Amino acid sequence: MKKCTIIIHSSCKLLLTYLGQSLLPCCSAIYHTQTTHETLSLNESIHPDLIIVISTSPLLKSPQLIQGLRGKSTHRPLIFVITWQLSEQVVIGLLEMGIDQYMTFPISVERLRSKVTAINYMLSV
């Protein structure tokens, strides 16, 4: 089965380490980024299948990140957002911007892995 490439965007190094290590068995490569510029340039160069954004602040502080990921390029990676934010308005706002899935902490790593496995299956089909 083909395995996906993931970018995890977070300013928290511990979460990057934890989630990156947890998802490593079910993906071909994981890249860690901490700034919008890094994520966008990595998206252009490696064309990831999934981008996981931890916390809503990279998306809420500027439309630049989502516009860069959903803009002119034909490549459309899936975007998952994992955050502590529960506000309905924020969730709706992000879904309108074009994210694919919104999850809240605390998360089940098993569940996240099963979603990544589903992406791998889709890529293999």
Place this chain on the structure above:
Amino acid sequence: MNGIEIAYTLYIIVVILLSLIAIIYTRAESHKEFLTKVYTLQISEQLNLQNIQNISANNNHEREALLDALRHIIIHSYGIDHSILCKIIYINSLDKYIMKVLFSTWSSYRKARMLHLLSYLPHNYEVTKLKRFRHSNDADIRRGALLATLADNPSMAIANISKLKHELSAIDITHIISLLRRNLLPIACEPLLKSPNKNLCLLGMAIVSNFNITMAEQELHSILSHSRDQRIIREAIFTLCSIGSTLQSRPLRQQIIAGGAEFRKTLCRHLSVEGYSIDTIRQIIPGRDSLLAEKIILSHKRQLYTSSEVS
């Protein structure tokens, strides 16, 4: 050397020593952050069964970093294999370390930190030894002791909360709710809402708003008609807003009128931002106070500027 020169020399020596201490402390902190990252990686590998080597912490500095890593992982995830965590804690005697620091340190911050850690980590210790911390003057220590007691014996949670002499703050209640989210406390909200105990009532309302229990609307209206406590009344009104209640009841209107102009303005702003319509707000808040809401709502709805508004 005269007196002034001696004084200057002494001052210079003291300043150099203090600067060195500050630099060493800063470096120790950054080293601890590095160690926490390493331990997070090792614990993740163990949880994924990728690495069966034991994680070891050989000194207090490393134990603190390991505790931070464990806490970070437990806060951000659920459904973790507790046997692996217990093994890490047992091999490194972390629970003994926590108890040792708790009873020997003079720093109230470290005491509070150890108590909070006890509420997160699986352990084998006597909760009764923590009784003395539950009456501390320090709010963080009191909270830590309460959480550790609740996490240790969930079935006695309501009894323990009802015995508290101090009022729970929003931070205390949020910590208790997070224990609920980790499935540690099986508490139904209805008996809490009906309870005469203020802390239990506040906790009940927090559960209603966090888990969006719309069926509790009746009990909330009943609280508004019977309660005289301002904090309870305010919490009840805001809980009703959070579950999307229509807010059409006489006790509610009476409490709003009795609340004062400042409270009505606050409520107006809150209802506008929560998405209530101007007609609903006009029915709840009488008179000119609702004009404020009208302005905010029209602005939030991004009512486009029209040339007729030019004055």
Place this chain on the structure above:
Amino acid sequence: MEIIQTIILISLILISLSTIRETIASKKALQRLSFIPQEMKSCSQASRGIGCSIICSSVRSVRHIERLLSIEYDKYEVIVVIDSLRHKHSFERIINHFHLLRVSNPACEELPSSAIRQLYRSRLRAMRRIILVDRRQVSEYDDLNAATAVASFEQLLPIGKNSYIHPQAIEVLISTISHARVKRQQVDLIRSSALANGYIFSRERVIQLGGFSSRILRNINKKSVACVHAPICYREESARGIIIRGLIFFLLLVAIMPFGILTSVALLLTLTLQWSFICLLDSPELEKKCSTQARLCYLCLKWDFFHRRIFTIS
């Protein structure tokens, strides 16, 4: 000569003690903020509805606004006041970047703001936290009053040209207000002098006092002021400001040299001590580049013996 040397030594000791005391208090306060649960830092429902409006004057850079918007808290908005006629390019850049459109703005009776020309909000729901107020530039206090008239939340945090909100400012707000509610205390102002002078005002109190002015701090009852040690905001002086202060310090050093080498060494080492203690306040969330400038600004604050006891954000 000896008297002057004694005075200099006593001044240096007082400055060092004050820095050590304040940075240790700030460090302890920052450590205490770690007890605030993660969900409270993002979700206002957990903090029982506490909201904060950042009111900005002389903020014209998109990058600056993005950094202000990087706070994850939901009941949070950034209100930027700008004169579109004087700063046309900045104004258009902000409009285009955040996809703002003009919305109606009925006059506010609480705080007369007739000088507002136009109000702008974003067409994107995710960008609803940014509000742009177009008004004629008169003074920073008028800008803040205009922003107050438009603000949706209870607490106001004024931000000026070189000021940025500390990543843990919302936690400071939540902690202070939560404790005040339990003790039934009214908090009209939260002030902090850690890193930079930061203030969080109660909107109702500002309106009762007739709006922002240089004397607003004196008009607020001291019993309703909460002094906190944790930082609320930090400043980044421009390079020119830092060079000017550096030159003043150099001149001070040159002026002290005739009093002996020990005096000069003591002065330099006092500066080193302050720098090493300020490193204790480094937060992992503070961007690396900014933290150096923030430290420099804090140093300048500590040496500013004649700083005005008036409210200002510039």
